[in-house]
Amino acid sequence: LDLNITKPxxxxxxxxxxxxxxxxxxxxxANGVELRPHFxxxxxxxIGRWFSQAGISKATVSSLDMADFFxxxxxxxxxxxxxxxxxxxTVNKLASKIQLNLITDDAGTVGFLSKNLANxxxxxxxxxxxxxxxxxxxxxxxxxxxxxxVISATDMIEYAGFLGHAGQSYQCRTKxxxxxxxxxxxxxxxxxxxxxxxxxxxxxxxxxxxxxxSVAENFEGQDEMRPGNFVFYDLTQVQxxxxxxxxxxxxxxxxxxxxxxxxxEITFHxxxxxxxxxxxxxxxxxxxxxxxxxxxxxxxxxxxNVYVKSLSxxxxxIVVPGDTIGDYRIGDxxxxxxxxxxxxxNLMREYQTVDGSVLTx
Amino acid sequence: LDLNITKPxxxxxxxxxxxxxxxxxxxxxANGVELRPHFxxxxxxxIGRWFSQAGISKATVSSLDMADFFxxxxxxxxxxxxxxxxxxxTVNKLASKIQLNLITDDAGTVGFLSKNLANxxxxxxxxxxxxxxxxxxxxxxxxxxxxxxVISATDMIEYAGFLGHAGQSYQCRTKxxxxxxxxxxxxxxxxxxxxxxxxxxxxxxxxxxxxxxSVAENFEGQDEMRPGNFVFYDLTQVQxxxxxxxxxxxxxxxxxxxxxxxxxEITFHxxxxxxxxxxxxxxxxxxxxxxxxxxxxxxxxxxxNVYVKSLSxxxxxIVVPGDTIGDYRIGDxxxxxxxxxxxxxNLMREYQTVDGSVLTx
Numbered sequence: 139l140d141l142n143i144t145k146p147x148x149x150x151x152x153x154x155x156x157x158x159x160x161x162x163x164x165x166x167x168a169n170g171v172e173l174r175p176h177f178x179x180x181x182x183x184x185i186g187r188w189f190s191q192a193g194i195s196k197a198t199v200s201s202l203d204m205a206d207f208f209x210x211x212x213x214x215x216x217x218x219x220x221x222x223x224x225x226x227x228t229v230n231k232l233a234s235k236i237q238l239n240l241i242t243d244d245a246g247t248v249g250f251l252s253k254n255l256a257n258x259x260x261x262x263x264x265x266x267x268x269x270x271x272x273x274x275x276x277x278x279x280x281x282x283x284x285x286x287x288v289i290s291a292t293d294m295i296e297y298a299g300f301l302g303h304a305g306q307s308y309q310c311r312t313k314x315x316x317x318x319x320x321x322x323x324x325x326x327x328x329x330x331x332x333x334x335x336x337x338x339x340x341x342x343x344x345x346x347x348x349x350x351x352s353v354a355e356n357f358e359g360q361d362e363m364r365p366g367n368f369v370f371y372d373l374t375q376v377q378x379x380x381x382x383x384x385x386x387x388x389x390x391x392x393x394x395x396x397x398x399x400x401x402x403e404i405t406f407h408x409x410x411x412x413x414x415x416x417x418x419x420x421x422x423x424x425x426x427x428x429x430x431x432x433x434x435x436x437x438x439x440x441x442x443n444v445y446v447k448s449l450s451x452x453x454x455x456i457v458v459p460g461d462t463i464g465d466y467r468i469g470d471x472x473x474x475x476x477x478x479x480x481x482x483x484n485l486m487r488e489y490q491t492v493d494g495s496v497l498t499x
Numbered sequence: 500l501d502l503n504i505t506k507p508x509x510x511x512x513x514x515x516x517x518x519x520x521x522x523x524x525x526x527x528x529a530n531g532v533e534l535r536p537h538f539x540x541x542x543x544x545x546i547g548r549w550f551s552q553a554g555i556s557k558a559t560v561s562s563l564d565m566a567d568f569f570x571x572x573x574x575x576x577x578x579x580x581x582x583x584x585x586x587x588x589t590v591n592k593l594a595s596k597i598q599l600n601l602i603t604d605d606a607g608t609v610g611f612l613s614k615n616l617a618n619x620x621x622x623x624x625x626x627x628x629x630x631x632x633x634x635x636x637x638x639x640x641x642x643x644x645x646x647x648x649v650i651s652a653t654d655m656i657e658y659a660g661f662l663g664h665a666g667q668s669y670q671c672r673t674k675x676x677x678x679x680x681x682x683x684x685x686x687x688x689x690x691x692x693x694x695x696x697x698x699x700x701x702x703x704x705x706x707x708x709x710x711x712x713s714v715a716e717n718f719e720g721q722d723e724m725r726p727g728n729f730v731f732y733d734l735t736q737v738q739x740x741x742x743x744x745x746x747x748x749x750x751x752x753x754x755x756x757x758x759x760x761x762x763x764e765i766t767f768h769x770x771x772x773x774x775x776x777x778x779x780x781x782x783x784x785x786x787x788x789x790x791x792x793x794x795x796x797x798x799x800x801x802x803x804n805v806y807v808k809s810l811s812x813x814x815x816x817i818v819v820p821g822d823t824i825g826d827y828r829i830g831d832x833x834x835x836x837x838x839x840x841x842x843x844x845n846l847m848r849e850y851q852t853v854d855g856s857v858l859t860x
Binding site: 143144145200219221222225228246247250264270271273275393395398403405407410415417451452453468480485 | 582586603636816
């Protein structure tokens with residue numbers, strides 16, 4: 139692997155990423171669930187095409203601007219973020235050209251939409267399935283009925299179903315814990331589906347976070363899954379148990395710029411503006427990345443007992459075992475596996491494949 | 500204040516920012532120290548011009564790419580980051596058009612430069628003044644002599660002096676602690692200056708971090724200061740004691756998208772991709788921002804007992820006192836004061852003044 143890299147560069151292993159996509163598409167298929175992957179992780183039209191090539195035709199995004207970006211190639215997009223009514227112009231622009239699916243937990247927002255929509259949209263009611271971020275409480279039938287009544291008073295909104303995000307799965311560390319989160323969120327949704335399907339026979343249940351979608355083996359009661367991170371995975375997902383280390387499909391190549399033989403620490407070019415300040419805790423230690431060994435095809439195993447101990451804006455620091463400090467030289471590249479690949483990809487904006495091609499957008 | 504804001508938007512209060520610049524320029528002047536501000540915080544040519552207008556003609560940046568960006572308007576730039584030898588082409592390109600000042604702590608890097616430079620540069624020896632990031636150890640005269648001997652063997656490198664960053668000041672919480680850091684780092688540098696000025700009478704001592712530059716009253720032994728964050732300040736600097744709350748010159752305007760009357764929590768559009776995941780601890784609580792009141796001219800005091808408790812990629816959540824939850828409505832804007840303005844500005848890339856003009860670059 140020698141790609142003329144001179145500065146922090148986000149490498150992508152296309153084979154690993156395509157295998158991650160294929161595996162999830164096959165799993166969704168085998169379970170009779172539609173995969174509507176979340177594109178906030180990669181934010182790239184080119185990587186989006188890898189999904190098309192795996193038979194995926196619908197996407198999820200996290201903002202109206204991102205929907206706008208992907209609308210050049212995708213014609214059925216769900217914005218899985220509570221509708222921001224201030225962007226009604228973007229909603230109308232998008233709804234005129236693609237199938238736009240929105241979410242909300244607020245009847246006032248639906249009332250606003252019914253007065254201001256110029257084109258038809260589909261709308262999900264967002265349900266809190268345990269993450270306690272946004273969404274109506276699952277037992278709050280008054281709130282749900284109120285939203286449905288506003289929807290039924292307008293022709294511009296088609297009711298799509300219930301959507302949730304079981305983000306509490308990020309606290310899990312075993313398969314059993316993840317399966318419990320998956321089962322509980324599907325049970326919550328199942329109850330709603332049973333209550334409302336007489337009136338809305340086509341309503342669907344949309345759930346999806348990378349840990350549950352990667353680990354759970356039962357998707358009963360779920361019609362759609364929306365994982366995002368799995369396209370790259372990262373150290374956090376390894377810690378949760380969603381993937382193995384060799385499924386991580388991105389690494390930040392970072393030049394070494396300073397070596398401390400006193401502290402057994404190495405400073406590299408690669409900081410919070412490249413990796414983000416996202417962190418994880420492991421054995422009581424806060425870490426910001428780990429280092430993989432360089433191989434002929436890209437990167438391989440972890441270098442044992444080496445981790446990124448701190449990041450400032452452009453500096454990263456790794457600690458290495460004292461007897462290995464002589465293995466490193468200024469100008470060498472470190473292959474940093476990110477703690478959170480979505481945030482790293484958002485900052486880097488551009489990928490270089492291990493074969494040397496550059497993917498922008 | 501009504502600026503037709505529809506999505507997360509970084510507001511800048513130009514008056515506050517210009518006052519921050521002016522105050523630091525006057526302080527540097529009064530103390531006979533040259534202000535070479537760090538532009539990594541704002542990364543904007545337009546804001547750079549506010550510095551020119553305050554009489555500043557030299558800049559600091561944190562990467563060669565940033566030096567390249569500012570070289571269109573600035574002709575004396577220090578890259579205060581250990582030289583990344585892989586970017587020698589950028590070094591040569593820049594050195595052909597501006598006065599380029601680099602730093603290193605490594606004799607091998609100087610040897611590489613002496614063989615590969617096409618144009619003259621000035622070089623600082625970076626010294627570890629207590630942050631333990633990069634830099635030679637202050638007492639390691641062998642390492643310093645070795646670097647100086649490689650420099651003296653080439654005509655392409657002019658030795659500039661000693662440069663340090665007392666980043667440990669970010670752990671301080673009182674004026675006394677900050678003054679101690681400032682005094683100690685200046686003492687370290689003073690010793691070096693005394694030892695080497697017979698041979699290098701023009702060597703300068705460059706130090707500079709926003710806490711020390713903002714708080715210290717004595718700059719004896721220091722020739723140059725390089726603070727960056729002070730152009731905007733932020734909640735971290737308020738906590739350290741570098742500034743008052745009303746000196747913070749940027750706020751992220753964020754639309755409210757969901758309100759939980761059960762948990763007294765409010766979800767807004769504004770996440771890690773806008774504010775960064777940088778955090779601070781206050782009274783045992785991790786916080787990611789605080790909310791300022793909207794005023795006719797921009798924003799004012801903090802809303803008491805309200806803080807950003809978590810951020811995901813696009814979602815932010817504030818907790819509010821239960822009896823105030825009725826004060827908030829979906830579609831209202833929250834004015835979030837950032838924990839770390841450098842990281843927020845790096846993500847947002849664009850500023851809107853409270854008068855309504857947009858500053859890109």
